[in-house]
Amino acid sequence: MYAVIRTGGKQYKVAENDVLAIERLDGEKDGVLSFSNVLVLHDGNDIQIGAPFVEGAVVTADILAQSRADKIIVFKKKRRQGYRRKKGHRQLETVIRITAILAAGAKKATVKRAASKEDTAKPAAEAAPAADKPAAKASPDKPPAAKKPAAKKAPAEKPATREPAEQKD
Numbered sequence: 085m086y087a088v089i090r091t092g093g094k095q096y097k098v099a100e101n102d103v104l105a106i107e108r109l110d111g112e113k114d115g116v117l118s119f120s121n122v123l124v125l126h127d128g129n130d131i132q133i134g135a136p137f138v139e140g141a142v143v144t145a146d147i148l149a150q151s152r153a154d155k156i157i158v159f160k161k162k163r164r165q166g167y168r169r170k171k172g173h174r175q176l177e178t179v180i181r182i183t184a185i186l187a188a189g190a191k192k193a194t195v196k197r198a199a200s201k202e203d204t205a206k207p208a209a210e211a212a213p214a215a216d217k218p219a220a221k222a223s224p225d226k227p228p229a230a231k232k233p234a235a236k237k238a239p240a241e242k243p244a245t246r247e248p249a250e251q252k253d
Contacts, residue, residue: 085099085125086126086185087099087123087125087143087185090119091106091109091121094107095123098185100183100184100185102182105153105178106178107176108150113147113150117144118144119143120137120141122137122141123137125141125187127187132187138187140187140189141185143185144182145181145182146181146183148181150179151176151177151179153174153175153177156173158170
């Protein structure tokens with residue numbers, strides 16, 4: 085099954101589990117996006133072509149990263165005129181993974197995500213401090229560091245003018 089979606093003024097042919105770098109869209113990393121601008125939907129036997137969009141069709145995706153594309157060098161020159169300009173540009177982009185392509189009337193499959201390391205570590209970390217509080221700080225093994233010497237004073241100012249050198253006769 086594949087679909088053609090429109091986003092950022094461009095059209096993309098997508099299938100499930102495809103990874104795309106598209107124009108920057110709002111959203112945090114690990115967030116979910118849904119695209120309702122589906123132009124074409126193909127599900128093996130059937131092809132649905134929208135006018136301009138397929139009604140009810142939705143493509144969902146996870147945001148993998150919000151980043152910047154590779155640098156593009158813009159160089160302008162006019163020969164024999166001494167005119168040269170060089171600029172660089174990095175376009176903002178969103179990297180996504182397509183998770184589902186849903187036709188009109190299709191029910192959304194519930195996506196159960198495996199608990200990330202952070203999610204499993206938080207409940208354990210919250211339970212640990214409640215169970216037993218750590219004792220007061222033990223005396224450090226090292227003696228305290230020695231104090232730094234005081235800063236040196238600036239030398240006395242020299243007179244601003246100097247006496248002229250003796251002249252030879």
